[in-house]
Amino acid sequence: MPASSSRTDKGGRLTRWLVTLPPALFLVVFFLIPALIMAAASFREPGEFGGLAPLAERGLSLDAYRFIFDDVIYAWIFAKSFAVAGLTTLLCLVLAYPLAVLIVRSPKRQRDLFVLLVILPFASNFLIRIYAWMIILGPLDLLYRPVAVIIGMVYVHLPFMILPLYTNLEKHDPALLEAAQDLGASKWTRFWRVTWPLSLPGVLSGAALVFIPVLGMFAVPELLGGTGDLLIGNLIKEQFLDNRDWPLGAALSLVLTVVVLAVAGVSSALTRSRGQP
């Protein structure tokens, strides 16, 4: 008996390896190694005509980080990017919540249609949709203004807020609202005391799905925003393509990654601490 069970154990382990190895390999080659290259690059010196200066000649340095933390403009752009990401997340939440509630309350067949409509925009290219917004916002005299950036950001990220909210709200037991009503709760109280707290995991995952990509987004501010609407994403892109200062770009990316991971960590800790199964 022990012999045969260890054999199946071995078989199971082999299957597990075969299943996990290809994606793990892919991630190592195309994510982990490039990330390490970026991290390493952030401690090098820029080359004269872009790229990196030879390691033997210039060695390692903290110049890029010193540069970021010395110049207040970087802190300002980080803060602005966080403000834009926060505002976008809030607007997405305010717009998506009623919509998600509406979808959940509609009959089953319409519900599937509504969900399809939410994800339908993904069928056309992201840049084309942004160009379409330029055509819409131009005549309204809103183009190249901060408000255009916010509109574009909200538009692009709205589905990422609607879908987690919908998935969460769909699981709510309607009997809970009936129970709350039965026990004396008015319509608003029912929402704030039952629906809203139960939907918090959906709100938080939606917020993470909006907040984090907005932080790194450079296409929307570049196309819809004015010259003053630079965000971190644009800054990073400029270091690599225009300024040819790879170490600075790499360092900015790394700082952003650390901040985003901190935000994600706080958000998941918040979800867990609510004592829900």
Place this chain on the structure above:
Amino acid sequence: MALLEIRKITRRFGKLEAVKDVSLDIEAGEFFTLLGPSGCGKTTILRMIAGFDEPDEGEILLDGSPLAGTPPEKRPVHTVFQSYALFPHLTVAGNIAFPLEMAGRSRDEIRRRTGETLALVHLEDKGDAFPHELSGGQKQRVALARGLVNKPRLLLLDEPLGALDAKLRERMQGELIALQREVGVTFVFVTHAQQEALALSHRIAVMNEGRIEQLDVPEVLYSSPKNRFVADFIGTINLIAADVVESTRHGLRLSAPGLGEIAAPALMQAKSGTHGTLAIRPEHLRISPHAERAELKNHFAGIIGEYLYLGDVTVYKVRLDNGLLIEALATNAGPGRARFHEIGNRVSVEWRHDAGVFLQN
């Protein structure tokens, strides 16, 4: 004046009449049960009392004033839901405090009454637990506590024991009776389990297809069902088709095809020639091993077909000579196995002349 008066209410869903012209009064302090098979309209009545539904015709009065137009949150009526519907994001204490918070009670009062109610349902140590950490019986008690804490005029219970296993169910029945006696709140209980209804209720309304078939105390429903539905739905009963031969003040003389004459208790409305059914409970029948020497007036020979040994009692199925299958119940309290009958034994099934009820067709 009754606490709750239901006056001629009818509720239609499309073409279906879920509740048809139902009237009943529920007194303060009563444990009242609506009993019936699924789809009989009992839950619809409960929802109309709670305010989640309104009757199409008729009215419901609480303390003499009509409830129509008052939304559920404004009715002094709380419900214990079949699924319990405990708030998963609130602790046990938070769930119980909810109705008090809705009523705008002071913080001190909320704390005090939550504590008292937790003690009432024996969950003092579970106040900080979340519902998903509780067993089925504990969830049930939290649901009861939440329904009772704000002292509603009426507590509605929608099949609250349905999700529990048999043993726990029996224990909760006992707790429910004790709880109702202790708090004195009027309970309106909905169930399809007839034994549960008999065990718990002061009065029971037996419902079928949207109507009340019979409304009475459990003893009367069991011993004197008014019609075949009630007789059949509550408990086990033998139904023997018979015609009235003679009807007097002292009793009925019936004639059953293939069996012969049966003596039955008097029924004023029965005239000779009336077709009907004699309904008789298995525990009123006696099985005697001596087919020839019968002691009681009604006695019919038959053969033991099969039996179910249940420990305290044995249920025998006896095939009478006319082909009728009849169920008889014998307690196993007798000495030894003297009263034990084997399959295939020829026996006599007997009952007293005043046992059973004659139901006119």
